[in-house]
Each structure stands twice: as C-alpha cells, then as structure tokens.
Amino acid sequence: MSNEMIGVMGLLALFVLLGLRIPVAFAMFAVGFIGNMILNSSSAAMSQLASDAFSLSASIDLVVVPLFILMGNVATETGMSRKLYDAAYAWIGSIRGGLASATVVACGGFAALSGSSVASALTIGRVSLAEMERFKYDNRLSTGVVAAGGTLGILIPPSTGFVIYALLTQQSIGRLFLAGVLPGLLLLSMFLLTITLITWWKPEMGPKGPKTAFSEKLKSTGGAAPILLVIVLTIGGIYTGIFSPVEASAVGAGLIILFGVIMRQLDFAKFWKASKDSVVTTATVMLILISAYMIKTFLALSHIPQALGGFLETTDISTLGVLCIMLAIYLVLGCFLEGFAMMVLSMPIFFPVVMQLGIDPIWFGVLVVLTLEMGLISPPVGLNVFIVKSVAPNVSLARMFRGVIPFWIAMFVTLILLVAFPQISLLLPNTMIN
Template sequence: MSEALSIIIFLSTLFVLLGIGVWVGAALLLTAILGMALFTSAPIGDSMAVTIWGEQSSWTLTALPLFIWMGEILFRSKLSETLFRGLAPFLRRLPGGLLHVNVGASAVFAAISGSSAATVATVGKMSIPELQQRNYPEHMIIGTLSGAGTLGLLIPPSISMIIFGVTVNESISKLFMAAMIPGLCLALMFMIYIVIWAKLNRARFNPVEDLDVSHLGRRVLDLAPVLLLIIGVIGSIYSGIATATEAAALGVLGAILLSLSQRSMTWQSFTDSIMGSVRTTAMIMFILMGAGFLSLAMGFTGIPRALAETIEGWKLSPLALIAILTVFYIILGCFLDGLSSIVLTMAVIEPMVRAAGFDMLWFGVYLMIVVEMAQITPPIGFNLFVLQGMTGRDMGFISKASFPMFLVMCVFVVILVMVPGLATWLPEVLSK
C-alpha cells in the first residue's frame, strides 16, 4: 500500500474521530490500532504495552504533575488579587493604564504555573471585573488577557515545553533557559501594542482611574512571596542547584506555604488542587500514550521517512521551511489544541528540523510561540473558551478582540527567526 494512501487513511480516521467528539488520546490510540492492523503483522497488544511504558516511564515527566499541582494550588489562592493590587500602582501611569496589568500579571503567573488556560483564568477572575468597573474597553480587556495568557506556554516552567523536551530528548533545564528571554520579550511586545493603541485612541479612551495608591510599601511586600517563589523555582534550575523535577517539588512546597500565609488554603481547596492536577496530568498522559503509539504505527508505514524525503526533495531553504511550518501549525491549531499538535507532529517534524540544521532549543521556543497562536485561534482555542465562560460574550467577539495579539505573535516569530540569539544566548552563557 502506497504512502499516500496510508496518509489518507491515518488522517481521515483521526479527523473523523476528533470530529465526532472522541477524546484526543482515545482518537490517537484508535487510529494507531487501525494502522497497526492494516500495515503490519506485529502483535498490537504487545507493541502498545511496550510503547506506552516507554512513553510514560521517563523520569523527566515526573516534573509534569508537580508543576501542574503548583499551578492548581495557586489558582485557588488569593494570588490574582495580590498580583492585581501589587502591579497596578506601578503600571497604571503607562499609556493604556491598567491594561498592562493583564500582561504583567500573566507573565508573573506564567512563571509559577506553566499553563496557559490557568493563567487566563487566574488573572482574569480579578482583572476583568476591576477593568470593566473602570470603563476600559471590553475588547481590549479580553484581547490583552487572551494574548498575554498564552505566555503560560512559553515562560518557564512551561508544561508544553516539558512535553517537547521529553519528545525530542532535549534538556528541560536548557529549554527553560532558552524560553526565558523570548517570553519576556513577547510580554514587552504586548505592552508596546497597548501603548500604541492607547495613543491612537486617546480621544475616546477615558478610563476611570480611582485606584488607591496608598500603602505602596505594603503592596510591594504582598508581591514579595510570589517573586521569591519564582526566583526559587526558576533560579534553582538556572543555577544548576536543582533539576526541573526537584525545582517542581520546591515550587509545590512554596505554593502551599504561600497559600497558608494568605489564609486561602482550606482542606477542601487542598483536595480540589490534588484532584485538579490528577485530572490534568491523566489527560496529558493519555494524549502522550496515543501519540507515542500512533508514531510507532506510522513508522511501520514509512510515512515519516517518505514525508521527510519529499520535503527534502523540494530543496527548501531553512527560512522557507520555517515559513511552511508556521502556516502548518497555525492551520493545525484551528483543529487541535497546542499539546496535541506537539506530540502528534514531532515524529515527522523533528528529523526535518534537525536535517535543516536548526538548534533544537531555538526550535522549541519557536514551536511554543506558534502553538501559543493555537490557544487563541478559533474554533478550538482554549483561551477563547475560558474567556467566553468568564465574560459571557460570543466566540466571534472574543476571536476578533484576540486577533491583534495573534498578529503581535506573528511579528515576534519573524523577530525570533531574524535574531535566533534571543533563544540560544542564555543557555550558552549559563552552560559555560
């Protein structure tokens, strides 16, 4: 059976299952089982057991549930209130005012969560009512929050970055180092967009600035525990004192202490955080199981090799390859969430990228940014669904409000391609 027919069977089966609402992990497993039955005489059960065990037994993956648990604990704390009231006095004087708090708070929470959806939900539950009360335009409230919320995928400790590192066998610590400067630069670009928008709309942008700026010292002290937690988790990795897994355990302990100090942790919230992390981890592991087995099934057909040879035959320049991959992941993001896009495509994409001579640390950062776009791309953008639930606005309005942030990320991809040192400089310096 030809590779073309094999591709048609795999893709049609996968998209039919996803289209009728089958869980992503289950759809991947069922597609893989069909492929194994059609294209090989190998025992399906034995192959599945060996592959799944290999996918799930990586020591590096132990950091995943710990970082998720840390985010779940902080999501149920008073952190959103602390971030808003701590950052607002310092950012309100910038053109655009308190809209910058959406970006600043998202960047801070991203550095202790690793989840895009959790970042949007945590920051939004405090900032949306506060900004609406002060007459900020709703499309800017939603747009800045949906865009800045994607920083949870890029700024360490990123859950998606851990999955990418395990999939391509790259150091998680070095990937975290590579993502830090681009993450901060992207946050800065979001803030620059807000400044430009505020200056262009100065005549009709009249928010009510009734913010209490007294007791600034107390506000700084409120932020101190959060900043110390970030420094403790990320700093321990960058300094080489702890591995990503050990830093995640430190983060969980710090999150518990922070919640206790805020008097926001109850037995109910503690058990809810555990069950929330279990559900999220199980979902991610299920997707990894399916993707690993599907990669094996596709390997028997020779699809990855055939695609790599076909694209190699096009004699594309590295720049053209990146342009094609960008369009590919943007389109894929319309149908799959970011995590599924990563694990589903790496078996095919990784050999091509390595053959083209790209630094895999740089490519990991690039991939996180284009996958971030999927978080705000309808109809499957997770951040859009989170914001729809929080605001009650229709998906069309939320998508339109988020589109400028999508364009900002497109511009940043171009900058990253032109200046790869943004991602490669820090790992090189710290590894010496």
C-alpha cells in the first residue's frame, strides 16, 4: 500500500473518530501517532512525541497564550469588562440601534484583551442582553449582535487564532497581530453598518435608548479608563515596536492585575478563579497543538501535501482560483468543525500549497482566521450561537441563527474585500516591521 493511500485512510479514520464525538485532540493524536508508527517506526513515533511535547511546552512564543487569557479573565472577574460596555453605551446608546452598536464596540474592546471569541460573547452577552431586552430590542438582533460581535475575539489582536496559526506555520506572531488590526476594524465597521441598515429598515428591532448627559459620558469613560489604557499600551506597544508580543502580554496581564488590586476589585478568590480558568484553557490549547504536530508529521510522511500541490500545478486554475477553493472549503468545514480543530487539521495540507503558489502567508493567515470566525456563527455547529443560548435560554436557536444571517453576510463581504485588496492586511506588518 502506498504512503498516499495510508494518508487518505488516516484522514478518513480521523473524520470517523470526530463523527463519533471523540475530542479533536485525542482523535488527531491517535491518527497521527499510529500513522507515524506505520510509515516510520514505533521508536520514531515515541521520540517525536517526547520532542514535540517538550519543544512546544518550552516555546517562549507560547507565553502569550496564558498571559493574554489571564488578562481577559481578570478583566471579567473584576467587572472591568462591564465598565467597557457602559462607556460604549453612554456614548452611542441613545441612537436607534445604539445598544446593539455599543455591544459590538464593547466586544471589539474586550477582544483586544482576551483574544477569545467565546470569552467575548459570554462576557459581553451577560451584560448587554438584559439591557437590550429591557429596551424592547428584537431578540433576533440582540442575540445575533452578541454572537457575531464575539467573533472579533480571534481577529482583533491579541488573537489566540493568530498564535496557533503562527506556531503551525512558523510565521511571526508580531506580524500576524499587526495584520489583524485593519481587518478587525473593517469587520467591526461592517457590523455597525449592518445594525444601521437593519434598524433603518425595521426601526422596531432596535429602538432608541435614553439620552445620556455629557457629564455621564465622561464619567463612564473614566470608569473604563484602566481597561482602555491597558489596550492602548499592549496593542500600541506591539505596533510601535516597544514590546514584542510576549512582552506585551506580560505588561497587559500585570497592569490588569495591578489595577484590580488598586481599585479593590480583585481579591484572592477572584484571582484564583481567573488563574484556574486560564490554566484549563491553556492546557486545552497545548494538547491540541501537540496533537497537531503529530498529525502534521504523519501527513508529511504520506506525501499528501506534495501530491496535492503537484496536482494543482498541473491544472489551469489560477493562484486566485486555488485560494478561493481553499477558502470555500473552510467555509463548508466551518459548518461542522470547531475553528481551531479546522485550522490544525487543514494547515499541514494547505500551507505547503500556499507556499508553492507564492501566496503571502501573513495575508493567508488573516483570511483563514476570518473564515474561522464565520464558522463560529454558521449552522449547525455555530459555537458562539450556543454560547449566547446559554446566556439567553428563552430565545430559540432558530431565531438566533436567523439573527446572525445579516452579520454572516457582512463577514462574507469583508472576506471578499480582503481577498481583493491584500494591502488591507499587509499594510501595517510591511510598514512597521522590516
């Protein structure tokens, strides 16, 4: 049996295990380890397991994962995320659809702390859904806004999605973070435009909120000043080259903890809970990465990526056509697979093709992360929709999925713009980092 056929059988076995609800990390580990034993040897598979587990655990670049996660968890436990929403609400809550717009802005701000879409949707959803219900917002709009706004967590830096992509493809985390800034702001603007259009077409879906005095606006902004300062220092430090991403994560986590202690909002119990949640999330990421490296080696030994690249080179499909096919595959897979699982499964196959065709890997990373975001609100999996369902149990999943459709369309339009104009993604990394 040829190596390519063994590789195909391994992939089929992987999808069978995933269909049986085996956790993705365990499924990838089993297929990768057994495949390496068959194509190489048992001693080589054991040696790779030991070396990969150690090298990943000892990687200094991975420090950003627990520290940025800790930063977001501490902000949640201390109530700083609520103050971020209050500030956005005070400034734009009085316009039609203003509460929904404030929710998107707050999600974008919290995304710049947590790097997690799930954390953004859950944290801001707990605060905003009750307010939008109080002001008689249509629950399709309110839940759709929270689910879609939460997806900003893996595009606006610091992004866990970019960190994992960087480790899988050996790209610069700093360049990826910078590449996500303008696309993240573009997507946030598209969400705000979508809310404006919805409430213009059907004003009853997002009625105006109460007006806020200018003094209240200033007061709420002052309350959010600590978290805004942390966002500016961490992202601005990376942008200006003062901090590396690792240093920025340490500065951000340290400042959030310091502000929490100074303002007497962080006690030992809250810090312990935030730390424990951060450890659990980090351990999950690490397990997935170790398993991804196992299956990456298996696929390389099977020569499937090389065979795919050779096939594409012999066809008449243009580079743009190949890129569009890969993105279309991501959009379909996003309906059935969790985002990070989709990334670690596909990168060993797609990334060698990307490099063979001369596609910029930083640009490709932004496009991949955006398609992962779209999968977070795509039925039937739509992880963010189920997260919002846990916060709003009285709203049916059918209404929630109908509510996210306009925002999915906005994300698709953004994807088209990023494909058509690569410089949106590449301007900052090409100008700020030599």
